[in-house]
Amino acid sequence: MSPSAPEAKEAPKYTxxxxxxxxxxxxxxxxxxxxxxxxxxxxxxxxxVPKENIVFISGIGCSSRFPYYMNTYGFHTIHGRAxxxxxxxxxxxxxxxxxxxxxxxxxLSIGGNHMLHVLRRNVNLTILLFNNRxxxxxxxxxxxxxxxxxxxxxxxxxxxxxxxNPLAFALGCGATFVARTVDRNIQHMEEMLRRxxxxxxxxxxxxxxxxxxxxxxAWNVIYDKESKLQYxxxxxxxxxxxxxxxxxxxxVIMDGVVPKVVRAxxxxxxxxxxxxxxxxxxxxxxxxxxxxDFPVPIGVLAAVDAPVYEEVMLEQEQKxxxxxxxxxxxxxLTSGDTWKxx
Amino acid sequence: xxxxxxxATGNRKSLKELDRAVIRFAGDSGDGMQLxxxxxxxxxxxxxxxxxxxxxxPAEIRAPAGTLFGVSSFQLQFGSHRVYTxxxxxxxxxxxxxxxxxxxxxxxKTGGLLIVNTQAFEKRNLDxxxxxxxxxxxxxxxxxYRLHKVDMTGLTLEAVKDLPLDTKExxxxxxxxxxxxxxxxxxxxxxxTLEWMKKKFTKNPSIAEANTRVLKAGHxxxxxxxxxxxxxxxxxxxxxxxLYRAMTGNRALAWGLLAAAQRSKVPLVYGAYPITPASxxxxxxxxxKRFRVRTIxxxxxxxxxxxxxxxxxxxxxxxxxxxGPGIALKGEAIGLAVTAELPLVIFxxxxxxxxxxxxxxxxxxxxxxxxxxxxxxxPVVVLAxxxxxxxxxxxxxxxxxxxKYMVPVMVLxxxxxxxxxxxxxxxxxxxxxxxEVQFRTSSEGFFPYLRDPATLARPWVRPGTPxxxxxxxxxxxxxxxxxxxxxPENHDHMVRTRAEKVRRVAQEIPPTTxxxxxxxxxxxxGWGGTxxxxxxxxxxxxxxxxxxxSVHLRHLNPLPPDLGHILREYRRVLxxxxxxxxxxxxxxxxxxxxxxGFNRVRGLPLASEEIxxxxxxxxxxxx
Numbered sequence: 001m002s003p004s005a006p007e008a009k010e011a012p013k014y015t016x017x018x019x020x021x022x023x024x025x026x027x028x029x030x031x032x033x034x035x036x037x038x039x040x041x042x043x044x045x046x047x048x049v050p051k052e053n054i055v056f057i058s059g060i061g062c063s064s065r066f067p068y069y070m071n072t073y074g075f076h077t078i079h080g081r082a083x084x085x086x087x088x089x090x091x092x093x094x095x096x097x098x099x100x101x102x103x104x105x106x107x108l109s110i111g112g113n114h115m116l117h118v119l120r121r122n123v124n125l126t127i128l129l130f131n132n133r134x135x136x137x138x139x140x141x142x143x144x145x146x147x148x149x150x151x152x153x154x155x156x157x158x159x160x161x162x163x164x165n166p167l168a169f170a171l172g173c174g175a176t177f178v179a180r181t182v183d184r185n186i187q188h189m190e191e192m193l194r195r196x197x198x199x200x201x202x203x204x205x206x207x208x209x210x211x212x213x214x215x216x217x218a219w220n221v222i223y224d225k226e227s228k229l230q231y232x233x234x235x236x237x238x239x240x241x242x243x244x245x246x247x248x249x250x251x252v253i254m255d256g257v258v259p260k261v262v263r264a265x266x267x268x269x270x271x272x273x274x275x276x277x278x279x280x281x282x283x284x285x286x287x288x289x290x291x292x293d294f295p296v297p298i299g300v301l302a303a304v305d306a307p308v309y310e311e312v313m314l315e316q317e318q319k320x321x322x323x324x325x326x327x328x329x330x331x332x333l334t335s336g337d338t339w340k341x342x
Numbered sequence: 343x344x345x346x347x348x349x350a351t352g353n354r355k356s357l358k359e360l361d362r363a364v365i366r367f368a369g370d371s372g373d374g375m376q377l378x379x380x381x382x383x384x385x386x387x388x389x390x391x392x393x394x395x396x397x398x399x400p401a402e403i404r405a406p407a408g409t410l411f412g413v414s415s416f417q418l419q420f421g422s423h424r425v426y427t428x429x430x431x432x433x434x435x436x437x438x439x440x441x442x443x444x445x446x447x448x449x450x451k452t453g454g455l456l457i458v459n460t461q462a463f464e465k466r467n468l469d470x471x472x473x474x475x476x477x478x479x480x481x482x483x484x485x486x487y488r489l490h491k492v493d494m495t496g497l498t499l500e501a502v503k504d505l506p507l508d509t510k511e512x513x514x515x516x517x518x519x520x521x522x523x524x525x526x527x528x529x530x531x532x533x534x535t536l537e538w539m540k541k542k543f544t545k546n547p548s549i550a551e552a553n554t555r556v557l558k559a560g561h562x563x564x565x566x567x568x569x570x571x572x573x574x575x576x577x578x579x580x581x582x583x584x585l586y587r588a589m590t591g592n593r594a595l596a597w598g599l600l601a602a603a604q605r606s607k608v609p610l611v612y613g614a615y616p617i618t619p620a621s622x623x624x625x626x627x628x629x630x631k632r633f634r635v636r637t638i639x640x641x642x643x644x645x646x647x648x649x650x651x652x653x654x655x656x657x658x659x660x661x662x663x664x665x666g667p668g669i670a671l672k673g674e675a676i677g678l679a680v681t682a683e684l685p686l687v688i689f690x691x692x693x694x695x696x697x698x699x700x701x702x703x704x705x706x707x708x709x710x711x712x713x714x715x716x717x718x719x720x721p722v723v724v725l726a727x728x729x730x731x732x733x734x735x736x737x738x739x740x741x742x743x744x745x746k747y748m749v750p751v752m753v754l755x756x757x758x759x760x761x762x763x764x765x766x767x768x769x770x771x772x773x774x775x776x777x778e779v780q781f782r783t784s785s786e787g788f789f790p791y792l793r794d795p796a797t798l799a800r801p802w803v804r805p806g807t808p809x810x811x812x813x814x815x816x817x818x819x820x821x822x823x824x825x826x827x828x829x830p831e832n833h834d835h836m837v838r839t840r841a842e843k844v845r846r847v848a849q850e851i852p853p854t855t856x857x858x859x860x861x862x863x864x865x866x867x868g869w870g871g872t873x874x875x876x877x878x879x880x881x882x883x884x885x886x887x888x889x890x891x892s893v894h895l896r897h898l899n900p901l902p903p904d905l906g907h908i909l910r911e912y913r914r915v916l917x918x919x920x921x922x923x924x925x926x927x928x929x930x931x932x933x934x935x936x937x938x939g940f941n942r943v944r945g946l947p948l949a950s951e952e953i954x955x956x957x958x959x960x961x962x963x964x965x
Contacts, residue, residue: 021813023825052808057652060816068813068826073805075655076815077648078678084645088652088660089805091636092611096656096805114648117641313636320631327633329601333768337534338587339388341578 014045021071027062032183032210036130037069039189040099044072047197049097056099057086059111062137062211063103063130080111083118086125090310097197100127104145105135108164112144119173121309122201126193129166129206130183134215146215167287167301170204171280177203178283179300183210184223188234188298195300201308221291222298231291235299240272241286243295252295259285261294277303355565356572362421363528363576364429367520368446369438369459371405371414374517379416380763381521381538385530387588387765390578391420394874396428396947397761401618401701408470413445422577426874426881428762430949434527436520438462438494440471456487457523459516461495490569494519494560501559502552511549515556522560527573532561582767589766591730591759592619595689596626598737599661600633605738606745606777609634611653613646613662618701619757620691623663643671647688651675654684655814657781657804659741663689666708667698669752673716676750678816680720680840683791683800685744685751687737688722692756692870694945703945704757706870707921712752713899713928719837721844723751724899728873730759731766735774736896742777743847748799754898756920758947759871785809790824798843848900854908858884858891863961865912866892867937869925872918872948879953888961898925901932909935914960916940918953 019041027033044054054072058064060079067074073096077085082100090098100118107115107129118125134152135141141154145166149158170178177199181192189207196203208219222228233243233252241252242264249264253273264272276282283302290296365382369375376397386393396417405412419429434455437443439462450456463476483489498516505512518535525532535557543550564570603610612635614624628637636653640646643664650660660679662672669690679686692708694700708715712724723743727736733755740751782788782801790812791800803810812824820827821836857880864883868876873894880892893908895901909915909929915937917926923939930937940956942948 023813050808052811053806055805067815070813071811073811074813074815075652075682076813076817077651078674078816081644081648081675084640084648085652085655087638087640087645088611088613088649088654089656090652091638091649092609092653092656092658092660093805113641114645117645317631317634317636321634324632327600327604327630327635329597329604329633329771332597332600332630333587333771334585336587337384338585338768339390340583340585341390341581342583 011048011050014051016042016045018051019044019071021069023068025069026065028213030212031062032132032212033062033066033130035183035186036128036189036207036209037066039186040128040193041070043190043193043197046194047097053095054097054099055089056101057082057089058101059106060137061103061106061135063101063209064106066101080106080109081114082106083111083114083125083127087118087121087123087309090123090125091313094124094310094314098125100125102127102129104129104131104133104143104166108166108169109144115169116173119170119175119202119204122174122176122306123309124200124311125202126196126199127202127204129204130209131166131206132209132211132215133218134211136211136214140214165287166206168284171284171287171302174306175204175302176201176306177300177303178287179204180206180208180298182208182219182222182298185298192300195303199303201306222296231296233289233295233297235275235286235297235301237275237277237300240274242272250295252289259289259294277301280304355570357529358572358574360574360576361423362419362425363433363574364417364419364431365434365436365524365528366415366417366432366446366449367436367524368413368415368442369517370407370441371400371402371412372407373414373438374514375414375416375438378517378521379418381535382524382530383418383588383763384534384538385525385532386418386420387586388531388534389420389576391422391576392425392579392581392765393418393420394425394428395763396758399702408439408441408467410441410445410471413442415442415446420576422579424579426878427947427950430951434524436524438517438520440467440473440477443477444471444473450487452486454487455490455527456483457490457492457520459494459520460491461493492523492563497559497563498556501555505548505552507548507552512552515552518553518557519560519563522557523564526561526564527570529573529575532557581765585768586765587768588763589731589734590622590761590763591727591733591755592622592691592761593626594731594733594766595663595737595753595755596623598734599627599741600630600635601734601771601774602738602741602777603633603635603659605771605774606659606741606779608657608659608779609636610659610661611636611638611650613638613640613649613660614664615640615643615646615668617643617665617668619693619760620663620665620668620689622760623689623691643668644675647672647675647686650686651679651682651684654679654686655682655805657802659685659687659745661687661689661741663691665691665693665701666695666711669708669711670715676722677716677718677720679750680716680722681816681818682814683748683840685748685802687740687744688750688752689737690752690754691760692754694943700945702757704871704947705920705943705945706754706756706872707924707943708754709869709898709921709924709928712754719841721841722899723747723749723844723847724754724897725751726754726870726896726898727759728870728894728896730762730764732896733759734769738774742775743850745777745779745802746799747797747843747847748802749843749847754870756871781807782810783807789822790814791819791822793822797846798839845900848903851897851900851902854893854902854904856891856893856908857881859889860891861911862889862891863912864888864890864914864916864957865909866890866916866918866953866957867895867909867925867929868892868918869895869898872920875948875950875953876918878950879957882950882954883957883961888957890957890961895925906933909933909937914938914963916956916960918948918956920948
């Protein structure tokens with residue numbers, strides 16, 4: 001078995017329909033998850049992977065129902081543990097293409113530790129984190145990404161926790177691919193899914209997702225047409241960080257080591273910040289930008305190469321076998337100090 | 343201990359024959375007592391004795407020198423007959439410092455051999471051990487024991503004075519003086535230790551030379567010093583013929599997995615988080631990549647079991663190992679394996695608790711946790727090895743059952759089995775039962791929870807198999823189809839089905855071996871690492887003509903199908919355990935039998951003497 005070769009088998013020509021399971025989808029009407037599901041199903045044929053080689057692993061929460069709706073292999077596991085389960089699966093089966101579907105509570109609260117380690121190990125997985133800034137399945141408590149002071153059932157006078165930024169967290173953990181997309185931007189979502197799925201190593205996508213029941217329009221800053229025009233910053237490799245309406249373009253530039261927003265026409269071209277996915281330090285600065293003082297970056301913040309955990313492990317195994325032959329328990333049992341009694 | 347004095351020829355000191363002896367080396371944790379004990383064990387194995395060992399060390403890596411809690415010891419019993427335990431009371435105690443004397447003297451038999459390193463009995467060490475005066479000056483000590491005051495430090499330094507080592511390095515070899523001396527006293531061959539030194543210190547010839555000289559100096563001291571009037575021989579034991587090796591429980595568990603991986607031709611993934619006393623299993627498995635055994639040192643206990651479950655979903659053998667506190671953390675994930683009906687093997691190397699408890703000490707108090715320590719109805723198969731070597735077979739059997747029944751299997755070892763060693767008759771691997779892993783490949787009539795009529799196992803499907811794409815999970819599902827189901831009757835059916843599947847593992851259990859008469863006054867029922875102590879006590883009672891038998895359970899869930907019948911064949915039932923009465927509770931509940939417990943929870947193995955007392959009390963008492 002060659003390490004990490006999901007594309008080994010020729011995949012048939014699929015359509016979106018091939019990836020739709022026979023299960024009734026049980027999310028609330030109007031949930032952002034529907035759009036994500038459609039986008040994932042639509043991008044699957046582009047992976048070039050036979051569908052029997054695709055596995056979706058999830059934890060617990062609304063997002064984690066996802067595997068039931070994909071006509072692939074799937075495992076709906078326990079709260080927060082999907083990254084750890086997926087790690088074991090990849091180590092056992094490096095020939096499979098494995099997705100992890102999680103949410104802000106599942107992936108960053110109860111499963112925060114596993115998320116940290118799966119990213120630093122760079123396990124070859126595509127991780128989709130649906131961020132709706134609320135606990136939906138348990139009916140509306142604040143989540144680790146909820147804004148400070150959030151009023152919910154469990155925080156009637158406002159939450160006292162400062163939120164975690166998923167992109168900054170992922171980059172801090174040493175993630176090798178970090179991107180952000182939005183449930184209401186189907187085309188961009190598909191583009192990001194394709195990029196992430198082809199990354200070698202742990203690919204982390206934050207998908208800004210709407211919970212229309214418990215936290216409606218939490219991301220209105222990039223839903224509302226006018227606001228989106230003002231704040232959306234599309235990250236494209238080799239292009240300057242420009243955003244805003246065509247008649248009033250703004251630029252994010254560096255003022256020393258501090259990002260700063262300026263009118264684009266007021267700075268020379270040489271002062272523009274050119275986006276470079278290989279520059280993880282720059283990505284860390286981008287991760288912290290958000291409205292209203294800054295634009296909201298959308299796209300791939302960072303994509304770099306690093307050793308993949310299970311590939312290294314399996315190379316060690318292959319080397320041990322090629323150096324000394326496969327293990328033989330009969331030889332092992334009689335190795336070292338033994339003595340005969342007759 | 344029976345002694346027959348036989349004058350030795352060619353030696354000016356008399357050689358007495360013993361049929362068994364119990365020795366303990368005790369000193370500071372930096373004194374190398376574990377190594378000394380292990381080498382003495384190897385020498386005794388060479389001499390053909392049966393033996394059992396009990397290493398006992400502090401949890402602290404470098405406990406402050408000279409303190410009571412920093413004392414480390416290694417005990418072994420060796421004999422010319424079957425040796426079941428490391429022994430209760432000591433025939434010989436080697437105390438390298440005052441703290442070691444203080445902690446261990448109470449276990450030495452009256453008239454026993456007491457060897458002390460006099461130079462360590464100075465003011466600072468005496469203070470640290472809480473001695474107001476030097477106990478060696480108390481005439482009562484020499485009256486009660488055969489006390490030998492030896493300046494081991496001084497003699498050691500003298501033996502190596504011309505070697506290019508600093509004083510600390512020289513001083514550190516003094517444990518080999520003790521080993522040499524005790525090896526002379528019990529006529530152990532020095533060859534295995536000399537060979538070991540040569541191999542171990544190839545890169546440091548001065549250390550090798552120092553150790554060799556000191557070992558020989560200790561041996562010569564016994565031979566020439568006027569103080570030792572006699573020494574002892576223990577004849578080779580009559581053991582089944584074959585090739586033997588020393589085996590510890592943790593290594594045996596690891597090797598059992600290797601054997602299972604090779605036999606099943608399926609890769610094995612072992613997820614673990616470092617924890618005493620289970621870590622050696624991870625270390626051992628990590629050495630054997632050639633067996634396609636993949637080890638993950640996970641970020642925590644939950645990740646460790648989760649990785650094993652993920653591997654099992656992928657069609658590998660998923661195994662996780664820990665001790666009680668880690669098993670508690672894994673509980674929810676084990677429940678997932680129960681409902682997802684995936685094969686999973688869980689090793690619990692029990693230690694003293696609750697909470698952190700006594701990390702390096704043994705206990706048997708996780709039986710209830712294994713049986714019931716998860717939310718809701720969550721049955722798993724539970725096995726327990728009886729001896730260090732038995733761990734090999736139990737690990738193998740756990741994989742076989744897990745794969746055949748698509749069920750989690752918990753193996754309850756303990757700190758005593760994990761670190762203890764015994765001479766182990768090496769098996770022929772081909773005599774082990776086959777592990778037939780059948781992955782479903784046919785999509786015709788496939789459903790994820792379609793069951794095998796004999797085992798109730800659902801099909802194991804490797805992702806990557808075309809046409810069998812399916813989803814499973816922790817939510818209750820409809821039997822056969824595996825679709826999510828909240829139907830009340832279906833849930834009741836699934837609860838019963840998961841329990842019945844575990845019950846059917848009883849088909850795998852061979853008839854129970856009864857050690858003693860098939861009917862009688864008393865049956866002693868044990869499980870796990872107390873096997874040796876119980877067997878020794880029961881055989882003693884049998885020699886005394888008492889109507890006593892014993893049964894040792896390797897299968898704790900399900901219990902052997904013939905056990906209920908066996909229990910009724912005896913007037914009384916005694917259940918010795920290192921907990922406050924867990925198996926006894928199960929037996930009473932399961933069989934309505936008036937079994938009584940014998941329970942000590944000290945972090946130590948049960949002594950066969952104390953079990954003997956409990957046996958004697960019950961044999962003489964009315965039912």
